[in-house]
Each structure stands twice: as C-alpha cells, then as structure tokens.
Amino acid sequence: MAASILHVDMDSFYASVEMLEDPSLRGKPVIVGGEGARGVVASCSYEARAFGVHSAMPSVRARRLCPQAVFVHGRYDRYADYSRQFHEIFRSFTPLVEGISLDEAFLDVGGAQRLFGTGAEIAHRIRERVADELGLPCAVGVATTKFVAKLASKAAKPTPSRAGPVPGPGVLVVEPGKELEFLHPLPVGALWGVGPATQKRLARFGIVTVADLAALPIETLQGALGKASGRHLHDLAWGRDERAVVPVSKPKSIGHEETYARDLHDHEALGREAVRLADGVTTRLRKAALQGRTVSIKVRFHDFHTITRSSTLPAATDVAVVIAGAARDLLSHIDPGPGVRLFGITMSNLEDARARQLTLDDPTPEAAGQPPGWDSASKAIDEIRERFGDGAVGPAALVRADGLHLKRQGDTQWGPRQDRGV
Amino acid sequence: MELRCERDVLVEALATAGRATASRGGSLPVLGGVRAQLEGDRLFLTGTDLDLTIADAVTVKGLEDGVAVLPGRLTVDIVRALEPGAVHLTATADEARIAAGRSQFSVRLLPADDFPRLADAATEEVTLDAAGLAEALRQVVRAASHDDARPILTGVLMAAEGDGLRLVATDSYRLALRDLRGASVLSEGQAVLVPSKALGELARLLSGADTVTLRLGQRDATFEVGDTRLTTRLIEGEFPNYRQLISGTQANQLTIGRDPLLDALRRVRLLARESTPVRLSLRADGVELSAVTQDVGQAQEDLDAKYEGAELVIAFNPEYLADGIEALAGDEVSFEIIDALKRVVLRSPESEDYLYLLMPVRVS
Numbered sequence: 101m102a103a104s105i106l107h108v109d110m111d112s113f114y115a116s117v118e119m120l121e122d123p124s125l126r127g128k129p130v131i132v133g134g135e136g137a138r139g140v141v142a143s144c145s146y147e148a149r150a151f152g153v154h155s156a157m158p159s160v161r162a163r164r165l166c167p168q169a170v171f172v173h174g175r176y177d178r179y180a181d182y183s184r185q186f187h188e189i190f191r192s193f194t195p196l197v198e199g200i201s202l203d204e205a206f207l208d209v210g211g212a213q214r215l216f217g218t219g220a221e222i223a224h225r226i227r228e229r230v231a232d233e234l235g236l237p238c239a240v241g242v243a244t245t246k247f248v249a250k251l252a253s254k255a256a257k258p259t260p261s262r263a264g265p266v267p268g269p270g271v272l273v274v275e276p277g278k279e280l281e282f283l284h285p286l287p288v289g290a291l292w293g294v295g296p297a298t299q300k301r302l303a304r305f306g307i308v309t310v311a312d313l314a315a316l317p318i319e320t321l322q323g324a325l326g327k328a329s330g331r332h333l334h335d336l337a338w339g340r341d342e343r344a345v346v347p348v349s350k351p352k353s354i355g356h357e358e359t360y361a362r363d364l365h366d367h368e369a370l371g372r373e374a375v376r377l378a379d380g381v382t383t384r385l386r387k388a389a390l391q392g393r394t395v396s397i398k399v400r401f402h403d404f405h406t407i408t409r410s411s412t413l414p415a416a417t418d419v420a421v422v423i424a425g426a427a428r429d430l431l432s433h434i435d436p437g438p439g440v441r442l443f444g445i446t447m448s449n450l451e452d453a454r455a456r457q458l459t460l461d462d463p464t465p466e467a468a469g470q471p472p473g474w475d476s477a478s479k480a481i482d483e484i485r486e487r488f489g490d491g492a493v494g495p496a497a498l499v500r501a502d503g504l505h506l507k508r509q510g511d512t513q514w515g516p517r518q519d520r521g522v
Numbered sequence: 523m524e525l526r527c528e529r530d531v532l533v534e535a536l537a538t539a540g541r542a543t544a545s546r547g548g549s550l551p552v553l554g555g556v557r558a559q560l561e562g563d564r565l566f567l568t569g570t571d572l573d574l575t576i577a578d579a580v581t582v583k584g585l586e587d588g589v590a591v592l593p594g595r596l597t598v599d600i601v602r603a604l605e606p607g608a609v610h611l612t613a614t615a616d617e618a619r620i621a622a623g624r625s626q627f628s629v630r631l632l633p634a635d636d637f638p639r640l641a642d643a644a645t646e647e648v649t650l651d652a653a654g655l656a657e658a659l660r661q662v663v664r665a666a667s668h669d670d671a672r673p674i675l676t677g678v679l680m681a682a683e684g685d686g687l688r689l690v691a692t693d694s695y696r697l698a699l700r701d702l703r704g705a706s707v708l709s710e711g712q713a714v715l716v717p718s719k720a721l722g723e724l725a726r727l728l729s730g731a732d733t734v735t736l737r738l739g740q741r742d743a744t745f746e747v748g749d750t751r752l753t754t755r756l757i758e759g760e761f762p763n764y765r766q767l768i769s770g771t772q773a774n775q776l777t778i779g780r781d782p783l784l785d786a787l788r789r790v791r792l793l794a795r796e797s798t799p800v801r802l803s804l805r806a807d808g809v810e811l812s813a814v815t816q817d818v819g820q821a822q823e824d825l826d827a828k829y830e831g832a833e834l835v836i837a838f839n840p841e842y843l844a845d846g847i848e849a850l851a852g853d854e855v856s857f858e859i860i861d862a863l864k865r866v867v868l869r870s871p872e873s874e875d876y877l878y879l880l881m882p883v884r885v886s
Contacts, residue, residue, distance in 0.1 A: 195817075347817070412671055451797065452797040454885065455797055455798065455799050455837070455883050455884070455885050456883060456884045457695055457797075457839055457881065457883050458695075458863060458881040458882055458883065458884055459694040459695055459881055460692060460694050460695070460696070460697055460762075460767060460865060460879065460881055461694050461762055
C-alpha cells in the first residue's frame, strides 16, 4: 500500500491572505480576529506565534502577549474565495477531495499516481502550484491514513521564533511501514480525541508519548476511558485509521450566530436580530438549493449560561419571514432580562429544494404560515443582490443611518467588531 | 407465587407481553416490567406502556398463586438463555428466583402496586378472519406516518363503509386504502383511529391464527387472538378527508407488469441516493426508469408497458413507489396519472379493494 492520502493545511491561512494583499504587513506579527473585548484570535502569523499567541485565544490576552501586533478584522469572503481556488487546484489532481475547513483538506491520490506520480510528487506539485498561482504557503502531509497524514502536515510546518519563522520541510512523507516510527515519539496530545482532560487522565497512568499509550493493554485503556474511546485511541496509537476520504458532504444544518458587543435586554432588539439572522440564513439556504423544517435558536446569557430551543414547521421553507417568525415564537418563552450576549438561528432537517416531495394535503405556503408571495419575493431579492450587491435590498427593520445592517457568513464570527449597539 | 413451566412456552409468552413494555423506564419504571399473575394453572402475563397493552396467558404447573412484576427485558433474556427443559419460577415480596438445571438467578422485582390498573375491554365483540385482516394491515400500515409531530397521521383509520370495514392510512405523501367487504365490525358511520404501531404488533400476532376478535371501547380497542389480547388507546382527532382524493378523474393510464417493474426499480434505486427521485418517462411504447445522483452516476432501464395518454416525465421517491407496488396483489399494476405534479393512483386491475395514492416529487 503506497502513501496516497494527503493532508493539505495552509500556513496561518487568514494571516497569510492579509499579508499577501497588504505587503506592509509582511514580516510583522499579524493577528486576524475580533479586536473587541469579547473577540478571539482566528489566525495569526508565525511572527505573532513567536510571542505565544495562538488561535482561539481571547484577543485581550493576545494583545497583552504581543502589544505590537497588528490586528486585522477577518474578511471571510476573501478567504472563501482563496479557499475555492486552491480546492480547484486539489481537484485537478483527484476528485477525492474532502474539505475539512476553509484552509484544510484531505486528498486521496491513490488513483491519480499513474497520471501525476507518487503521493510525495503530487504533494510537492500541489505546494508549488498553490505558491505560484495564489502566493500562499501550505504544508502537506503524505501517509497511508488520514490521521497520520494530518500529523505529518503539522510536522512539515514552519516553527515560530523571535528571529523570524524557521521554514519546515513543507512536505513530509511517512512511508508505509514507517508509521509507528513517526507516531510513537509524539506526545499523546497529538492524537485526535485527546484533549487536556483525557491527557490528564492518561498522565495518571504515566502515559506521556504515543508509544506509552500503544504499550498499554487495550482493556486497561478501555477501563480508563470507556469502551469506544479506548478502542479508538488504541487503534490510533498503532497507526490504524480506516476512514476514507469522502468528497463533499451535504450540510446537515445552516445557521448564523452573533456575539454582541453589548448585551441585549429586550425582545424588541432580539426580534430585530431574528430578522437579520433569518435573512442571512435563508440567503445561504437558497444559494445551496436547500429548505429547512426545523428552526433552532441559541441564546447565551450574560453569565455564559446557554440554552437552545427548537420547533419544527409544517413544511420546509427558505423564506426569511417564516423563520424569523418561528424564532420570535421561541424567543417569547425566554426572558432576555439578565442580558443576552450571543444569539443564533440554525435551520436543520434540510431538504433538497430541487427535488421536493409533494404532499396530498398540499400545505400551500400560506397554510404553512407563510404570507403569500414570499417565494417569488425571495427570488427577486436574490436577483437584486446578485446584480447590485447585498446592501441593495433587505428588511426595513435592519435599516440604519449607515445603510442596511445585514448578517453575512463569517462577518463577526471572532467577536464583535467594535462596541456598537444593534 | 411459584410455578413450573417449559422454557420455550415461558419465553414466548414473556416476549409477547414484553413487546408492549416501555422501552425506556421514563417516569414510571414499573412500565419496564411484565406483570405475572398465577391463578391455579393459568399464568397471565401483561406488558404495557399505557398506550399499548399486550396480555398473554399460558398453562403452567401452578404451585402457589400470586402476583409479581418482573423486569421485562432481563427476565426474557434470562429465560431464553436457560437450558431447554423445565423452568422453576418463584416470587417472594421483592425478589424472583428463576432456576433451571444447575442455573440459578434471582432478580429484583418491580413494585406490583405501581403497575397500572387496566380498563376492562368492552363487552360487545365481533369476529374477523385473521388472514384477511393480516393482509389488509400489510397493505395499509406501511403508509402511516412515523412523525409524532402529526399524531393523527400515525394512526390507521378503521371506518364502516357499506357492508364492510375500510382501513386508510396516510403520511401525507401517500395514502393506502383497503376495503374488507362483508366485515361489518363498526356500526354505520362509526370510525376509529388506531395507532399504526399497535397494528404492526397485531399483524405479528395474526400469523397462523384463524380468527381475531375485536372489541371497541370509547377510548380503546382490544384485539384477541387465541390467548393473546392486545389493547390499544385510540387516537383522538379528525382524520383528513381523503374521499376527495380518491374520486375518479380523467387520467393518463399506464399498465405494467408488477414484478418486472419492482425488479427494475430495485436496480435503478441503487443510483437514487438520499433524496434523489426515480424518474418514469412515459411513452406509448413503454416506460423508461432512470435515476441520476450528481457526482455518483446514473441508471436507466426500459420496460414494456401499455400507456394511454400524453408523453410525460414523472418522478417519485423510490421507497414510496416500491411500497405501493409491493402492496398490490396480482400480475399487473395500473397507474392513473394526471400530470407530473398531481397524485397518482396505483391499483391492481384485478381487484377493486385496494388503492395506493402517491404524490410525485417535483424536480427542477
């Protein structure tokens, strides 16, 4: 069995895009994320990592570690655009591309080797093309399994240092049969599914490296961690991972949520947010030719206590007013008095809008709670936005002095932009 | 309570009653138990989840009368695992001992006082042919909904129709209707809504039986098959008005061999994944079945058929379509098709007693 699973991971993707488009940022500690009090770091350059900054860290702490860092607010659209482009490059080598996130993908090039060479050769070609055509750096791990490939790409990355990042090999190939040699010296925390809690529990057994873990009888491991995860970790420690590269999986849900710079305290403000989030969610539903039947809301209070509520509609919909109405019904049972810091709407139970099972009782959109005309109105909204931009048309409730206050994918996912009410 | 009984007899009775026990303890743990009552040589076993109750009675060697609620699942598993032969069961106040050969088990009992008191069945009874009812259930129950959000559609309508009994079920995507002629169970105009889950259990009990006795109460229905009695709560509410749907219309007519169509469908379905429909392209000289799943592939198959009407393409959920064809008896199936977006009526040209309505999938 040849090493034909590739894991491609962009190097500090968002920060790299920002440095690519604004040369003045190059060589500086760049942090992409929410700069407000509640923001988090989404991505940071290797220069910033040298100061101990890492992603998912609260921005406040990052600023303390690295006061000279340049904060950049993320531009999801740009990243998504680059992501599409390098996924295109991946797909020119194999149709078996499994995107994990915007900046990470697994490729199975087992069937492409006669055309393009070995896994290692393809890895180098991909890395060169992404650098030449897009100007972005990435690391590629090559192995016989997904999980070893992922660890290999990590090992191929640059290392941060105060004197500037030390380049890594860029491509790391773990040849068949050499998996354990590569795997066993690593700390157990490198394994998928070993978080700080599990790591602590394992430390009690004196387990620090993957080799320690592999030496443990599976029964002991299962006794400590439970049957399923014990078996899972045991397999990983021996380099066993049966999962195949599965191209494009359909979304199970589509949602938007937002953390507010200042807490919301009343139903009126939340109702307006429901309109805004529903507009964003339905725009994405229609773009994906999907309709949803279950509306869920998520409310995180001031003290981080978080609740979710959901209701199922009589018929699947992609119409914003229906979803906003359902969300408001759910909200009416919730007291926002203590302060709401985060609110989200998610549609699940998704159906293909292009192949729609009709019903005998014909729940006309009206019967399903939808005011007449909204199907074609939604279509018209999409067309207007397509031609004149998203801000050209939208719900009146979202009009502010500076234009329409719309919710779009990724616009504030790392925390509010600045302290401004809604 | 103390008794001796053949293992196989006891397993079967326990398992039958156990099918009605609540799968999860829920708020009333006793519902996970099977109530055993010994009177002389008769052992009565009852399981219930409050909606559905199944009681079975078997003849055993009774040694001492009494009542106990056994943990349903566990007891069945224990007795089934024993060596073949006689099983000795003794129940004291809070414990049951099960012994066979050299095996000994003792299990904690559930509080017998907590077991719900079950209403007596209505006295008025009618008797039906078991095989006929089993066939009707097989044809109809499949169309009932499993979606608890619409409880009415999880039921099967049993209504007086002419001199017979009519069974109707729909999940709003399809509707199955069967007339059992001459089976005058209900009085004129009477109709009840029976949970399809209970009728599914009833269908299991009917295999091999000659007759089934039905007693209808205000809120429940009881079916007796041999020594087994199944009682189910009735669903309250108005069943959708289905009559307008089955009234005749001028339609395009397709007649096609049942088995060749089922076989072709089984093949083409392999390429109809997830929500992908199967398409029927109808022409005067035959039918083409096809399915296309993006990024996966496509399948198509030509079938001989008689078609009178306008050429058209109509798409269906392959599972629903296969359900309808399978439910039909006879060598041929006829489809009455109005257009690609309206209900289609499937029936057997040989029998007027059954029809299956199916809504197409709108494809764009």
